[in-house]
Amino acid sequence: MAGLYIHIPYCKKACHYCDFHFTQSLKQINDMVDAICLELEMQKDFLGNDTVYTIYFGGGTPSLLEEEHLRKIMRVIQHVYSLSSNPEVTLEGNPDDLTAEKLQIFFSEGINRLSIGVQSFNDEKLKWMNRQHSQMQAIDTFHNARQIGFENISLDLIYALPYKNHDLWQSDLKQILALRPEHISSYCLTIEPKTAFGNWLQKGKIKPIDEDFAAEQFEILLDTLTKKGYDQYEISNFALPGYESQHNSAYWKDEKYLGIGPSAHSYNGKFRKANVSNNAKYLKGLAEKKIPFEIITLSPEDQVNEYLLTSLRTKWGCDLNLLKAKYEVDLLHVHKAYLNKLARQDFVFEDEGFLILTNSGKLLADKIASDLFI
Numbered sequence: 301m302a303g304l305y306i307h308i309p310y311c312k313k314a315c316h317y318c319d320f321h322f323t324q325s326l327k328q329i330n331d332m333v334d335a336i337c338l339e340l341e342m343q344k345d346f347l348g349n350d351t352v353y354t355i356y357f358g359g360g361t362p363s364l365l366e367e368e369h370l371r372k373i374m375r376v377i378q379h380v381y382s383l384s385s386n387p388e389v390t391l392e393g394n395p396d397d398l399t400a401e402k403l404q405i406f407f408s409e410g411i412n413r414l415s416i417g418v419q420s421f422n423d424e425k426l427k428w429m430n431r432q433h434s435q436m437q438a439i440d441t442f443h444n445a446r447q448i449g450f451e452n453i454s455l456d457l458i459y460a461l462p463y464k465n466h467d468l469w470q471s472d473l474k475q476i477l478a479l480r481p482e483h484i485s486s487y488c489l490t491i492e493p494k495t496a497f498g499n500w501l502q503k504g505k506i507k508p509i510d511e512d513f514a515a516e517q518f519e520i521l522l523d524t525l526t527k528k529g530y531d532q533y534e535i536s537n538f539a540l541p542g543y544e545s546q547h548n549s550a551y552w553k554d555e556k557y558l559g560i561g562p563s564a565h566s567y568n569g570k571f572r573k574a575n576v577s578n579n580a581k582y583l584k585g586l587a588e589k590k591i592p593f594e595i596i597t598l599s600p601e602d603q604v605n606e607y608l609l610t611s612l613r614t615k616w617g618c619d620l621n622l623l624k625a626k627y628e629v630d631l632l633h634v635h636k637a638y639l640n641k642l643a644r645q646d647f648v649f650e651d652e653g654f655l656i657l658t659n660s661g662k663l664l665a666d667k668i669a670s671d672l673f674i
């Protein structure tokens with residue numbers, strides 16, 4: 301079982317909080333699509349003979365792709381890789397690009413899951429983050445997508461925006477529940493150094509995120525969504541029954557994936573590799589039929605620690621038998637006293653060989669995982 305990730309490194313404008321890899325000049329997008337197609341062909345053996353169950357167009361902004369771009373990439377994937385009979389094919393997009401016409405094109409080309417960057421339903425806050433769409437555009441996009449036939453839609457929201465109280469967060473949640481997407485991802489605003497917000501923070505134009513305020517908003521999120529039937533299957537991800545993202549779940553379960561495009565990462569069960577995070581270097585390399593990447597060697601300890609960090613964020617938890625069989629680590633033995641203490645405090649429990657965090661444990665997930673590092 302394996303996944304394919306395609307990175308589309310373009311955005312119309314930089315959102316003030318974002319430090320992903322992208323450029324705002326679309327001049328070379330045709331060359332980029334050709335290079336991505338070539339890399340797909342050159343990397344066909346990376347996953348061995350594993351069947352591809354999920355394809356994910358992320359970015360950047362994949363909704364900037366034109367019909368012929370997506371068609372080219374999809375044809376190469378279908379031609380070169382062994383796909384399951386009904387793969388999950390996700391495309392990330394922004395409401396300002398996802399016109400009814402574009403949605404129809406994406407649907408016809410085999411996209412069966414949309415992940416729409418809404419972030420907030422408040423126009424003032426959208427402007428503050430330098431988002432390019434309005435509340436109405438987000439709502440219209442959702443309804444258009446439904447009308448066209450998308451039955452699996454994920455919407456993203458950001459919390460811990462500098463509201464005076466929780467009213468606006470509650471109204472964002474009310475609005476998203478009125479739409480009732482199959483999936484909701486919600487992340488805490490973070491202020492990264494090389495972003496506009498990072499710069500503003502340094503100049504004292506904005507305050508750091510108030511952690512208590514953020515924790516309160518997270519609890520409101522958890523309480524509101526779970527009461528309405530959404531299952532929190534990962535700390536930041538909620539789904540109606542049967543609609544967990546298969547692609548992201550595979551990352552958290554230590555499965556193989558191949559990332560294509562600048563800055564994309566791959567993992568084949570043995571090692572990880574990272575493509576260069578530079579469009580010009582990536583295009584130059586591919587023009588010479590060489591993929592510019594570096595191998596990231598992970599020691600067995602690194603692999604265990606990474607697995608702890610990701611698996612403990614999920615509802616499935618950490619597979620203690622996998623740790624024993626693959627890495628010869630008996631976590632219950634190594635951290636016996638600490639785990640007993642966490643269990644007494646109602647932060648963790650064990651269920652059929654899996655170590656799982658309780659709701660209160662999830663609030664401390666990163667701390668608990670790092671305490672368990674070997």
Ligand code: SF4
Pocket residue numbers: 310311312313314315318319320322359360361394417
């Ligand atoms: S948040 Fe999305 S749209 Fe905004 S700059 Fe980052 S990748 Fe681009």
